[in-house]
Amino acid sequence: MCAEVSLSSLGEFGLIDRIRARFPQPLLPELGIGDDAAVLSPSLGMQLLVSTDLLAEGVHFDRSFGPARLLGRKALAVNLSDLAAMGARPRWFFLSLAIPSAFPLDDIEGILDGLAEQAAAHDCILAGGDTCGSKHGLVISVTVMGEQSPELVLKRNGAFPGDDIWVSGWLGDSALGLSLLQEGQRLDGEGSPIARHLDPVPRLLLGRELAQASLARAMIDISDGLLADLGHVCRQSGCGAELMLEQLPLSERFRAYAAAQQTYPWQMAASGGEDYELCFTASPDNRAAIREIGKKSGIPVTVVGKVTSCGQVRACLPNGSIFQPSSSGYTHF
Amino acid sequence: MCAEVSLSSLGEFGLIDRIRARFPQPLLPELGIGDDAAVLSPSLGMQLLVSTDLLAEGVHFDRSFGPARLLGRKALAVNLSDLAAMGARPRWFFLSLAIPSAFPLDDIEGILDGLAEQAAAHDCILAGGDTCGSKHGLVISVTVMGEQSPELVLKRNGAFPGDDIWVSGWLGDSALGLSLLQEGQRLDGEGSPIARHLDPVPRLLLGRELAQASLARAMIDISDGLLADLGHVCRQSGCGAELMLEQLPLSERFRAYAAAQQTYPWQMAASGGEDYELCFTASPDNRAAIREIGKKSGIPVTVVGKVTSCGQVRACLPNGSIFQPSSSGYTHF
Numbered sequence: 001m002c003a004e005v006s007l008s009s010l011g012e013f014g015l016i017d018r019i020r021a022r023f024p025q026p027l028l029p030e031l032g033i034g035d036d037a038a039v040l041s042p043s044l045g046m047q048l049l050v051s052t053d054l055l056a057e058g059v060h061f062d063r064s065f066g067p068a069r070l071l072g073r074k075a076l077a078v079n080l081s082d083l084a085a086m087g088a089r090p091r092w093f094f095l096s097l098a099i100p101s102a103f104p105l106d107d108i109e110g111i112l113d114g115l116a117e118q119a120a121a122h123d124c125i126l127a128g129g130d131t132c133g134s135k136h137g138l139v140i141s142v143t144v145m146g147e148q149s150p151e152l153v154l155k156r157n158g159a160f161p162g163d164d165i166w167v168s169g170w171l172g173d174s175a176l177g178l179s180l181l182q183e184g185q186r187l188d189g190e191g192s193p194i195a196r197h198l199d200p201v202p203r204l205l206l207g208r209e210l211a212q213a214s215l216a217r218a219m220i221d222i223s224d225g226l227l228a229d230l231g232h233v234c235r236q237s238g239c240g241a242e243l244m245l246e247q248l249p250l251s252e253r254f255r256a257y258a259a260a261q262q263t264y265p266w267q268m269a270a271s272g273g274e275d276y277e278l279c280f281t282a283s284p285d286n287r288a289a290i291r292e293i294g295k296k297s298g299i300p301v302t303v304v305g306k307v308t309s310c311g312q313v314r315a316c317l318p319n320g321s322i323f324q325p326s327s328s329g330y331t332h333f
Numbered sequence: 334m335c336a337e338v339s340l341s342s343l344g345e346f347g348l349i350d351r352i353r354a355r356f357p358q359p360l361l362p363e364l365g366i367g368d369d370a371a372v373l374s375p376s377l378g379m380q381l382l383v384s385t386d387l388l389a390e391g392v393h394f395d396r397s398f399g400p401a402r403l404l405g406r407k408a409l410a411v412n413l414s415d416l417a418a419m420g421a422r423p424r425w426f427f428l429s430l431a432i433p434s435a436f437p438l439d440d441i442e443g444i445l446d447g448l449a450e451q452a453a454a455h456d457c458i459l460a461g462g463d464t465c466g467s468k469h470g471l472v473i474s475v476t477v478m479g480e481q482s483p484e485l486v487l488k489r490n491g492a493f494p495g496d497d498i499w500v501s502g503w504l505g506d507s508a509l510g511l512s513l514l515q516e517g518q519r520l521d522g523e524g525s526p527i528a529r530h531l532d533p534v535p536r537l538l539l540g541r542e543l544a545q546a547s548l549a550r551a552m553i554d555i556s557d558g559l560l561a562d563l564g565h566v567c568r569q570s571g572c573g574a575e576l577m578l579e580q581l582p583l584s585e586r587f588r589a590y591a592a593a594q595q596t597y598p599w600q601m602a603a604s605g606g607e608d609y610e611l612c613f614t615a616s617p618d619n620r621a622a623i624r625e626i627g628k629k630s631g632i633p634v635t636v637v638g639k640v641t642s643c644g645q646v647r648a649c650l651p652n653g654s655i656f657q658p659s660s661s662g663y664t665h666f
Contacts, residue, residue: 056467086369088370
């Protein structure tokens with residue numbers, strides 16, 4: 001590549017101009033990029049749902065694993081997944097980038113492309129942010145804001161003994177994809193475990209439909225692994241859970257991998273991070289209606305266990321014994 | 334120090350528990366730390382003002398320059414200053430920390446102390462955030478949210494030819510403080526240039542009073558230096574400005590430094606960054622009322638020039654010639 005435009009020749013305001021040009025801005029009387037603060041008009045009577053995630057190079061992502069575009073898509077997806085878990089509709093997001101001065105401008109453009117795609121797909125408006133230099137590695141910090149009626153917001157604390165425990169989609173693909181990437185494999189087509197790791201899809205429609213229909217009692221997105229995240233729901237609801245591991249929804253590729261390894265990789269399916277599927281609890285009376293919503297949203301939903309009153313999360317292996325995870329989620333420090 | 338507790342022994346959830354214990358949480362029916370997203374109830378009919386800043390070690394701060402507590406105070410102050418510049422009342426903030434695993438826990442505690450002090454001083458509630466590891470250096474990302482009535486929000490685009498240009502407080506202290514820190518000096522008491530650099534005070538009361546009284550037409554906070562930030566106001570208002578440099582408010586310590594150097598350090602006063610004072614424009618008819626509000630807020634306010642129709646920002650030296658800044662603000666890349 002010849003005469004690559006560098007970040008330093010573009011400058012901070014040049015970069016901000018490029019960002020602004022790529023994202024539709026809030027409509028008047030709102031105000032996005034370009035003042036000290038964004039000016040937003042929340043819908044009357046709605047509650048505001050706000051989530052923030054910071055992604056640091058070398059900790060959350062390895063740029064050699066895939067194209068910059070997917071990194072941009074994922075940076076917003078993981079935040080939108082939190083809104084999905086509250087049953088909210090996305091409205092606005094804020095983007096902060098700390099960028100090493102030698103960072104390739106093409107990769108910045110790729111990240112912005114991915115963010116813009118994800119934002120457009122979910123009708124989420126870039127309303128502000130911050131750009132600055134970084135001595136070591138790229139940092140992407142995203143704050144996302146959504147809305148929902150107060151009586152429909154789905155929290156973690158509503159699970160009730162006897163509830164079914166549901167999960168959306170397929171578990172373990174992302175952890176398997178990460179492990180394949182670490183072994184040196186690279187992106188190999190849509191829907192593969194590697195694609196599911198690099199480009200997770202936030203389950204916004206499913207989450208919102210479940211909230212609007214008041215069918216679920218508690219919901220969380222699976223970012224730290226099902227066992228860890230279900231543990232949060234149980235602690236905050238003052239109850240426990242019994243999972244049937246053979247009921248966990250596994251993709252065909254995941255099953256093929258497990259068969260080739262001659263093992264059932266429960267560890268990845270039950271404790272692997274970054275699935276970004278939804279886990280929710282609901283009265284057994286709602287089963288048919290929930291399956292209907294799954295169909296409408298285009299995402300399979302599966303009952304994987306029961307909420308109990310015992311205060312523990314137990315995961316049963318097919319032979320009836322209790323599964324002991326080697327770790328129940330990702331440890332940061 | 335013996336048996337220092339390390340971050341890795343505390344773990345992510347231990348750290349989150351410590352953070353949660355230190356900050357008052359939103360009152361029901363709102364929800365702060367502990368679910369997928371914070372659940373907030375904006376006041377009916379108010380607009381929401383949102384600003385975000387990311388601070389990276391080695392770029393925005395040098396931990397050897399002062400105590401961790403002041404770093405925590407400043408991380409929130411620079412965001413609150415953006416709300417001050419819109420005339421908003423702070424409501425909630427979100428805190429993301431990327432922390433190297435060897436980072437001293439005492440310094441984390443210091444940062445949290447400083448954040449908690451600043452938050453309490455301005456009635457701003459910690460409603461969520463993210464904590465994770467960092468391979469290189471500490472990263473602090475803060476998003477702050479405030480409110481104001483739509484008709485009272487003060488933007489950058491309202492300046493009008495003939496308006497007075499006002500600034501609050503004193504200019505240049507922060508740039509001087511940074512330069513002294515870089516020369517090896519350290520914190521030397523309240524109100525000194527070094528203290529003003531390490532512990533800026535957001536002008537929230539002044540900003541809000543000006544907005545509530547509808548006395549100002551455009552406002553910005555001075556983070557990149559007066560000339561650069563006034564340039565933003567002029568561009569967005571489609572006008573220009575003429576500054577009288579000898580009218581810039583300079584602190585006694587700044588004057589003493591300038592006298593000792595036998596120079597007038599206009600560069601620091603007019604283009605030094607991180608003053609976090611307010612710059613606003615207003616009709617000359619409002620002078621007495623604005624001085625009154627300055628008194629009420631306890632912050633001096635000074636007329637430093639006029640808005641013009643020419644489209645340029647000109648800064649006049651005492652001898653009538655035009656000042657040429659060597660740089661009109663901080664460059665990030």
